[in-house]
Amino acid sequence: xxxxxxxxxxxxxxxxxxxxxxxxxxxxxxxxxxxxxxxxxxxxxxxxxxxxxxxxxxxxxxxxxxxxxxxxxxxxxxxxxxxxxxxxxxxxxxxxxxxxxxxxxxxxxxxxxxxxxxxxxxxxxxxxxxxxxxxxxxxxxxxxxxxxxxxxxxxxxxxxxxxxxxxxxxxxxxxxxxxxxxxxxxxxxxxxxxxxxxxxxxxxxxxxxxxxxxxxxxxxxxxxxxxxxxx
Amino acid sequence: xxxxxxxxxxxxxxxxxxxxxxxxxxxxxxxxxxxxxxxxxxxxxxxxxxxxxxxxxxxxxxxxxxxxxxxxxxxxxxxxxxxxxxxxxxxxxxxxxxxxxxxxxxxxxxxxxxxxxxxxxxxxxxxxxxxxxxxxxxxxxxxxxxxxxxxxxxxxxxxxxxxxxxxxxxxxxxxxxxxxxxxxxxxxxxxxxxxxxxxxxxxxxxxxxxxxxxxxxxxxxxxxxxxxxxx
Numbered sequence: 001x002x003x004x005x006x007x008x009x010x011x012x013x014x015x016x017x018x019x020x021x022x023x024x025x026x027x028x029x030x031x032x033x034x035x036x037x038x039x040x041x042x043x044x045x046x047x048x049x050x051x052x053x054x055x056x057x058x059x060x061x062x063x064x065x066x067x068x069x070x071x072x073x074x075x076x077x078x079x080x081x082x083x084x085x086x087x088x089x090x091x092x093x094x095x096x097x098x099x100x101x102x103x104x105x106x107x108x109x110x111x112x113x114x115x116x117x118x119x120x121x122x123x124x125x126x127x128x129x130x131x132x133x134x135x136x137x138x139x140x141x142x143x144x145x146x147x148x149x150x151x152x153x154x155x156x157x158x159x160x161x162x163x164x165x166x167x168x169x170x171x172x173x174x175x176x177x178x179x180x181x182x183x184x185x186x187x188x189x190x191x192x193x194x195x196x197x198x199x200x201x202x203x204x205x206x207x208x209x210x211x212x213x214x215x216x217x218x219x220x221x222x223x224x225x226x227x228x229x230x231x
Numbered sequence: 232x233x234x235x236x237x238x239x240x241x242x243x244x245x246x247x248x249x250x251x252x253x254x255x256x257x258x259x260x261x262x263x264x265x266x267x268x269x270x271x272x273x274x275x276x277x278x279x280x281x282x283x284x285x286x287x288x289x290x291x292x293x294x295x296x297x298x299x300x301x302x303x304x305x306x307x308x309x310x311x312x313x314x315x316x317x318x319x320x321x322x323x324x325x326x327x328x329x330x331x332x333x334x335x336x337x338x339x340x341x342x343x344x345x346x347x348x349x350x351x352x353x354x355x356x357x358x359x360x361x362x363x364x365x366x367x368x369x370x371x372x373x374x375x376x377x378x379x380x381x382x383x384x385x386x387x388x389x390x391x392x393x394x395x396x397x398x399x400x401x402x403x404x405x406x407x408x409x410x411x412x413x414x415x416x417x418x419x420x421x422x423x424x425x426x427x428x429x430x431x432x433x434x435x436x437x438x439x440x441x442x443x444x445x446x447x448x449x450x451x452x453x454x455x456x457x458x459x460x461x462x
Contacts, residue, residue, distance in 0.1 A: 029293040030261070030286065037285025047273065050462050051282045054268025055261065058454040062260040065446040073434060080433070104348065108358040113351040117335065120344040127339040138369060202311070203304060215296040223289040231281050 015146065017200050019153035023063060024193055027161025029216045031055050032186045035165050037223030039179040041231030045169040048178070052169065056162035064155030071147035078139055085132045089125050096132065097122065103135055164189045183220070190216040246377065248431050250384035254294060255424055258392025260447045262286050263417045266396050268454030270410040272462030276400040279409070283400065287393035295386030302378035309370055316363045320356050327363065328353065334366055395420045414451070421447040 031052050038048045089096050097118055104114035121128040133139050165186040172178035190213045198208025262283050269279045320327050328349055335345035352359040364370050396417040403409035421444045429439025 025297055026290075026293055030289050033289025033293065034265075034282065034286050037289065038282055041281045041285075042278065046462075047278065050272045050458050051265065051269055053461060054272075054454040054458040055265050055286065057457045058261050058264025058268065058450045059257075061450040061453050062257055062264065062446060065449065066256055069442060069446070073432060076434065077432070107352070107362045108355045109348060109351045113347045116344045116347050117340060120340045121338070124339045131338045134369070135366060138365070138371065140369060201304060201308075203307065211300060215293060215300070218296065219289045219292040222292050223285040226288045227281050227285040230284060231277075 014200075015143075015150065016153060019067065019150050020157045021197050021200075022067070023060070023154035023157025024161040025212070025215075026059060026063060027056070027158035028164060028186060028190055028193060029161075029219050030059060031162035032165035032182070032216060033220040033223035035169060035182055036179065036220040037227035039175040039182075040224045040228035043175055045172050045175040045178050048169045048175050049166060052162070052166040056159055056166070059162065060155040060158040063158055064151040067154040068147045068151035071142070071150045075142045075144065075147070078133075078142055081137055081139060082129065082133060085129045085137075086125075089128050089132070093122065096128070099132070099136055161189075161193075186220075187213055187217065245431075246374075246381065247384060250298065250381050251388045252428050252431075253298070254291070254385035254388025255392040256443070256446075257290060257294060258287070258389035259395060259417060259421055259424060260392075260450050261290060262393035263396035263413070263447060264451040264454035266400060266413055267410065267451040268458035270406040270413075271455045271459035274406055276403050276406040276409050279400045279406050280397060283393070283397040287390055287397070290393065291386040291389040294389055295382040298385040299378045299382035302373070302381045306373045306375065306378070309364075309373055312368055312370060313360065313364060316360045316368075317356075320359050320363070324353065327359070330363070330367055392420075392424075417451075418444055418448065 034055050035048050035052050038051055042048065100118050100121060101111055101114055104117070105111070121131055133141075165182045168178040168181040168185060169175065172181075191209045194209035194212025195205050197212065198205045201208075265286050266279050266283050269282055273279065331349050331352060332342055332345055335348070336342070352362055364372075396413045399409040399412040399416060400406065403412075422440045425440035425443025426436050428443065429436040432439075
């Protein structure tokens with residue numbers, strides 16, 4: 001049988017793609033649903049454009065800053081746990097030794113089988129701490145530049161996504177004439193986006209495309225009905 | 232020194248709390264910013280309420296379904312990788328043995344030191360696969376009920392968060408008289424929410440509260456300025 005290298009071919013989801021997907025999913029959906037909802041309640045497309053652009057500004061900033069803080073708090077969490085493991089390895093090495101054995105024993109290994117690894121780690125406190133971070137806590141060292149990149153990517157994707165459903169309202173004066181074009185353009189964009197997203201994540205493409213389209217349609221439909229109902 | 236057990240005291244962020252935070256962060260921020268933005272552009276609070284409720288419907292559905300699909304695609308990703316590791320352990324055991332050694336060698340262990348663990352894992356293919364899932368790929372088995380719970384938690388938190396900034400507009404007929412009350416109530420809610428969130432994640436509480444408040448204020452301020460500028 002072929003012995004091709006395969007380590008790199010496990011898909012781990014590039015962070016850039018992940019951030020683009022986060023921003024664009026909401027960017028295509030929420031302003032679309034808001035515009036559709038308002039079309040059922042007001043006649044001037046100007047109000048829809050004002051509300052839509054306000055929403056895009058608010059959503060892109062909220063999501064971008066949210067992504068920034070999430071990435072930064074991941075990094076802080078990692079630092080805190082790292083200090084704690086360092087302290088434990090120094091101050092309570094016996095307890096940490098037991099934790100290493102416990103990890104291996106949970107995979108069916110005996111105390112004797114894991115003893116050489118335990119002994120070797122004891123001699124290398126730095127490697128031991130790294131080992132505990134990954135194997136006990138499942139944490140990986142975060143990339144320091146990630147928070148800012150993540151924020152900008154999410155915000156950019158949200159703005160691009162949000163301008164798609166809004167563009168017909170910018171060029172038409174009546175909200176109801178822009179409505180159908182906005183629905184058509186956005187459902188098409190959701191389908192393409194879902195398809196590309198599924199391609200990147202390795203999921204079935206047509207199912208991914210339809211899922212994304214259905215979420216957008218459900219959100220917009222609910223917003224439309226609620227706005228009609230209360231207006 | 233005291234030998235207190237400490238394993239459980241590592242904070243890992245409960246999924247429920249995480250989902251509540253995701254939903255409420257955006258729920259408090261985006262409808263707030265939208266309402267503030269529209270107050271700068273329209274005089275009737277009715278339009279603000281219609282747009283706000285449409286946004287809450289759209290946002291809660293989009294985020295809830297987004298959370299559902301994210302949890303489900305995590306579960307699918309895990310299944311795919313599990314099948315792949317099973318296949319590799321069966322078909323190319325030598326390559327997998329090298330991967331196990333490589334993992335340990337990256338922590339400064341020699342080939343001899345990790346040999347007993349490698350040999351023991353070879354005898355237990357099931358434990359070996361679990362070991363690779365966690366230690367090579369850093370993946371943990373997802374909880375099957377999580378997708379639905381996650382979706383409902385996020386949507387609920389978004390709705391609760393979104394109704395806070397909107398409530399003053401529901402009771403006032405003029406948008407500008409509701410505006411100041413909405414700003415006051417929401418900034419207060421953002422501060423409390425940020426404080427509680429920081430409490431749960433173990434971050435400094437006052438800094439967390441101020442960060443959350445500032446994100447909300449920035450998003451709302453930008454939405455307000457954009458809406459005024461184009462209206």
